[in-house]
Amino acid sequence: MIPVTIFAGRKLAVVGAGLSGLATARALQAGGADVVVWDDKEAGRAQAAEAGFPVEDLGQADFGAFAALVLAPGIPLTHPEPHWSVKKARAAGIEVIGDVELFFRARAAAGAGCKVIVITGTNGKSTTTALTAHLLESAGRDVALGGNIGNAVLNLAPFAPGMIYVLELSSYQIDLTPSLKPDAAALLNITPDHLDRHGSLAGYASVKARVFAQLGADGTAVIGIDDAPCRAIAETLDGPYAVKHVAIGRTVRNGVWAADATLFETDDGNEVARVDLTGIGSLRGAHNWQTAATAYALARSQGVDAPALREGLRSFGGLAHRMEQVARAGKVLFVNDSKATNADAAGKALGSFDNIYWIVGGVAKDGGLGGLEPFYPRIARAYLIGEAAEAFADQLGDAVPHTACGTLARAVEQAAEDASRSGGDEPVVLLSPACASFDQYANFVERGDAFRKLVMQRNGVTSLTG
Incomplete structure (x- = not known):
């Protein structure tokens, strides 16, 4: 668990008593905050109470008493309309954030020499995240895997020098994370999804693009360019960080492209490495070549060499229920x-x-x-x-x-x-x-x-x- 000390001695409201909500309440309590929990469903409230958290009917609460509202990602922030608790928080002038925001603020406060890699996109996030973590682990790095892939970010191991946190983030989580500042980030693809929660495809794409907004000079942006929304975002990436393109069936000047079950790494138009994926059952199909190319680029951004990545790709077993x-x-x-x-x-x-x-x-x-x-x-x-x-x-x-x-x-x-x-x-x-x-x-x-x-x-x- 990552104790969140930045709200020590202050009162916070946590809305949503699922996996991430209870992990959030636990991390805030461990950091010295006064936490109350609410869930619109009776079963959620019962679960919070059973876990030992104070359950308070926030519909009757004075939101001015709270330092912040921590919202579970599944609860509407903006569309089709804000949840009632969001309206009350805004009326009281308090911020509305998520557990991933707490993670990044706690990391900044800790000043630990750790790295964070973030992966998002419409399809393939979980496999890419798992593969990225696997490639880093197989190269001998200390890795913590979490986020939307199943382990809440605040349940991960405490910040430590040399640790690399590999996080899958949904658009809902990104929307609640204004301090999102990874060391490397990947956007796989964008197809129409969750439009009821973001208003339009353009709104959805703009949220996804935020993974790159605060990359620093030492950062790396990895972006798939096989769909029009991602290509449009790629054209805007002109920050101080490195930009690596990923494509299937066509070359890229800087990044990793794939064809015929082979990855080609390029730098300024020159091929610097290639990896044969033939016979790797967990990475069959063009969509999995994109997965492999993205994970390869992210692992390279952390200094892993191509021979180590070849071995890591061959030992990847894949995720359950996904081919x-x-x-x-x-x-x-x-x-x-x-x-x-x-x-x-x-x-x-x-x-x-x-x-x-x-x-x-x-x-x-x-x-x-x-x-x-x-x-x-x-x-x-x-x-x-x-x-x-x-x-x-x-x-x-x-x-x-x-x-x-x-x-x-x-x-x-x-x-x-x-x-x-x-x-x-x-x-x-x-x-x-x-x-x-x-x-x-x-x-x-x-x-x-x-x-x-x-x-x-x-x-x-x-x-x-x-």
Whole structure:
């Protein structure tokens, strides 16, 4: 835990009693602050009380008594309208911040010789963050991994010389962090997302761009330039820091680009290193080449040399539920991509394999399978599950052979049997649902865990996940 001492002896309100909210309250208390907690949900209030924090109905509170309001990132700050607690804080003239802001202020106060790397973007943040941390750790660096990836920033190890904090940040977290000042930052990509919380794509992009706003002369900005919003941001990066571009399928003058499962590092137009990604199962597909290129550039910014990064990339196991290679049974590969909750995400997996026995369905997003037509030739058969099965059968029509299975268990059974009889190379049983899970599972994690369990119960299966 990182004790936050900068508010010692002062009273603060923490709104939102989830993982980050309770970590915040704990860190502030440890630093000597007087903390009260509120959550709009009864279950959250009960959780805070059980953890030993004072729970106060802030709807009746005098916000002038608080030094600051610390808001959980999932609570609206601006759009579609500010949360009631934000309105009260602004009326009282007190600041509204988040736990990541406390992290950066505490770091500045500590004066510790540690570094912070921040990764954001619409897609691929978690894998890039995990890979960056892995590359640094495999090169012998002391690393703390957290943020939006699951471990609240204030739960990380206290600041220490030589430590590198690798943080995944969402746009919500960035919006609550005016003192965001990393030593290196990466923006992967921008596609329309969370527009209800930022008002427009332009508003969303402007929040993402803040990761670079306070980079110092020794800092490094790493930015993907394969989408128009990021290219526009890249053109504005003229600070004193180094700028590294990342691209897929085209060269960059300074940065890292990828093609045909190979990374090329360039400096002033000259190639200085290349890394072959062939055979690294956790980094299959062009979207994962972008992940690898970004993590490579970030690790290089911390002084890790190319040979060490080659070794680190080859030992990366990937993240659960994200094109996770679960097991093999003979020539059949089983892949858990349960995190693919929309068509765009599923397309990344479909584009990474051939001879696919595709398990798809759940609660469909707008457009259903629209946009996946170019991948249909790769699909041997689709196995439809959940609420979307009938609609997906209509969308697939005669273009893709398909079977209505209803349940994941039935889909795994049929897909595995069909794949085992395939005459093609490396048949892949792929769970990439292009749907939310809520009709049959609480979340994508539960769905992916169920897939893994069903696969491992089959005869002749060899685990690939340890």
